[in-house]
Amino acid sequence: MFYYFDPLYLVFAIPAFLISLIAQMRVQMVFSKYSRVRTFSGLTGAEVAKNILWSNGIYDVRVEYVPGLLTDHYDPRFRVLRLSQGVFDSNSVAAVGVAAHEAGHAIQHYQKYPWLALRTAMVPVVNIGSNLAFPLILIGLLLKNGDIFINLGILLFSLAVVFTLITLPVELNASKRAVEALKVSGVILPDEEIAVKKVLGAAAMTYVAAVSVAILQLLYYLSLVQRRRDD
Ligand SMILES: [Zn+2]
Secondary structure, eight states, X not given: OHHHHOHHHHHHHHHHHHHHHHHHHHHHHHHHHHHTSBOSSOOXXXXXXXXXXXXTTOOXXXXXXXXXXXXXXXXXXXXXXXXXXXXXXXXXXXXXXXXXXXXXXXXXXXXXXXXXXXXXXXXXXXHHHHHXXXXXXXXXXXXXXXXXXXXXXXXXXXXXXXXXXXXHHHHHHHHHHHHHHHHHTTSSOHHHXXXXXXXXXXXXXXXXXXXXXXXXXXXXXXXXXXXXXXX
C-alpha cells in the first residue's frame, strides 16, 4: 500500500509515465501519417516481409496476420512473423517499413545475431525477476535484518534494466537491416527512404523510453533503501 502513498514515488513515476506516453503517442502519430502515403512499388507489408526473408535464404518463417494496432512482431520460438492490420495488407510507406523491420529480426535469428540470442535467453529470468523484485524489496524493508532480500530484489531489477539496454542494439540493427533490404530490392525510392526512417526512428524511441522508465524505477528502489539506511 505504501508503494502508492509514498510521495517520493511520484517524483519517479510521473516522469516515467510522461516519457512512455510521449514516445507511444509519437510513434502512433508518425505511423498514422505515413500509413496514408502509398509506396511507388505498391507491394504490401506481407509481400515485402516474404521477399526479404526469401532473398536471405529463409524459407521456414511463416508470415501471419495479427489483430491490433502496431502489434507486429517476430516470434523466434515458432518462427512466425506476425504483421498487424495496418501493415499486413497495406502498401503504405509505414507498412513496408514495419514489415521489413520484423523481417530484420527474423534474419537476426537466422544469422544468430549475438544481441538477439542474449536477449532471448534473458526473457524467462527477466520475467520472473521483474515481478519478484518489488515484493523482495518490500519484505526486506519490513524485516529488521532484511538486507539480503533488498539486495536480491535490486539485483533482479537491475537485470531488467540491462534487458531494456540489450533490446536497443537489437531494435536498431533490425531497422538498419530493414532500410538496407528495402533499398537494395528497390521496394522504396530515395524519398520514401526518409519516411521509412522516420517511422522506424519513432518506433526506436519507444525502446529508449523503456530504458529511461526502467532506470527511474531502479532509482526509486535505491531511494527506498537509502531512506531506510538514513532512518
Ligand atoms: Zn523490433
